[in-house]
Amino acid sequence: MASLITCPHCGVRPKEEFAIRGDASLLRPAPTASDEAWHDYVYVRANPRGRTLEHWQHVGGCRRFLVVERDTFTHEVHSVTDGAAFARENGR
Amino acid sequence: MIRDYYNRHALDEKLRGAPRPPSANHLAIGHRQAVAMALAMAGEEEAVEKLLSSTTEFAVRFSAPGEWLVVSENDTPEGLQRRLDALCSARVYIVDQSEARVLFRLSGPSTRRILAKGIGLDLHPTAFAVGTSANAFCGHIAVNLARTGEDAFELIAPRSFAESLFDDLMTMGREYDLTAAFAA
Numbered sequence: 001m002a003s004l005i006t007c008p009h010c011g012v013r014p015k016e017e018f019a020i021r022g023d024a025s026l027l028r029p030a031p032t033a034s035d036e037a038w039h040d041y042v043y044v045r046a047n048p049r050g051r052t053l054e055h056w057q058h059v060g061g062c063r064r065f066l067v068v069e070r071d072t073f074t075h076e077v078h079s080v081t082d083g084a085a086f087a088r089e090n091g092r
Numbered sequence: 093m094i095r096d097y098y099n100r101h102a103l104d105e106k107l108r109g110a111p112r113p114p115s116a117n118h119l120a121i122g123h124r125q126a127v128a129m130a131l132a133m134a135g136e137e138e139a140v141e142k143l144l145s146s147t148t149e150f151a152v153r154f155s156a157p158g159e160w161l162v163v164s165e166n167d168t169p170e171g172l173q174r175r176l177d178a179l180c181s182a183r184v185y186i187v188d189q190s191e192a193r194v195l196f197r198l199s200g201p202s203t204r205r206i207l208a209k210g211i212g213l214d215l216h217p218t219a220f221a222v223g224t225s226a227n228a229f230c231g232h233i234a235v236n237l238a239r240t241g242e243d244a245f246e247l248i249a250p251r252s253f254a255e256s257l258f259d260d261l262m263t264m265g266r267e268y269d270l271t272a273a274f275a276a
Contacts, residue, residue: 009157010226011219014212017229060229062156082157 003075005068008082010061017060024053024067024086050071055083095256099192101274102194102254111273117265119272121258125165126150126172127248128190144181151174153225153238153248161189161236161248194254196247196261197275202268203243209264211237214244215245233257 006012023045029037049072056068065083070076081089099125104148137158137273144158150164164172169190173249176186210230214220225238225246233256236248246253249257262270 010228012214013228014213060234061227062159063227064156 005056005077006064006080007058007061007064007066007081008085009064010058014062015057017058018056019059021057021065023057027092033063051078077083078085098207102251103175103258103274104254106258107274112271113156113257115197115200115269115271116274117202117206117268117270119258119261119265119270120197120199120275121199121272122275123201124193125163125190126167127193127195128162128169128172128176129155129163129187129189130160130162130176131185131187132250133185135185140184140243140260142181143183145238147179151238155225155236161193163195163246163248168223187231192251193248194257196249197244197256198240198261198265199244200268200270201243202265203245206261207237207245207267208258213237214227215239231260232259243249 004012005015005018026043029041030057037085051069054068054070056066058064060064067081067083067086069078069080071078101121103121107121113247125172130140130144135257140158140159144160144162148202150162150167153161153163155161157208162172162176164175167175169188172190173186173188176184207215207230211228213226213228220239222239222241230234230249231238233249234251235257238246238248240246247261258272262272264270
């Protein structure tokens with residue numbers, strides 16, 4: 001796993017300061033969506049080999065939610081963005 | 093039994109007895125200082141940061157975007173609250189933390205080596221300059237770490253973790269003959 005994360009607010013930090021809060025690429029379905037869509041959103045996860053988007057919370061620092069793009073195979077960290085900025089950029 | 097926690101410092105029990113004369117590496121425990129948390133209202137982050145850093149009456153410690161710890165040596169907790177209200181009321185939420193946080197001041201030539209045993213941050217002056225501050229873990233305890241001088245650091249920890257952090261720091265500094273006492 002990636003061992004150093006560059007938090008946009010706190011700088012380079014060890015991974016022990018963070019809590020991984022799951023897949024960040026999922027989009028919440030509409031409240032009226034089918035049970036299948038909600039089941040997929042809540043329970044079904046892929047286990048990808050390669051680039052993933054994840055929510056990491058910096059619990060030992062600024063306590064902000066970050067979106068970390070990392071590679072599960074090479075352990076490379078491609079980008080770290082603040083969760084709010086990521087949501088704005090992606091129109092969520 | 094009724095205990096008056098308000099008038100009792102969290103480290104009274106640890107620092108009981110005659111203090112050793114301070115050695116080169118010394119841990120001073122602050123008391124009688126006022127600490128407050130300032131939380132900027134939505135959209136006011138930059139204005140509040142500018143206002144807070146415009147005065148020299150207190151020190152401002154960064155903890156998160158739009159959130160700071162304000163430390164004052166001279167003010168009472170109420171005085172600091174009034175001062176902050178006057179400075180930037182209606183832009184910021186102020187929460188008094190004077191009794192909730194304990195201040196540790198570590199100074200001496202080996203401070204960086206001592207802190208390296210518990211803090212996973214690069215503390216070289218080029219990476220963590222004088223005046224910088226950040227939240228970090230010291231061991232497993234969340235602290236706010238600030239560099240107040242070339243060889244001087246200040247740690248602000250929650251009161252309930254103060255005894256553990258004190259023990260940790262003394263263990264970390266044992267090899268460098270770290271001494272501890274309440275600040276004068």
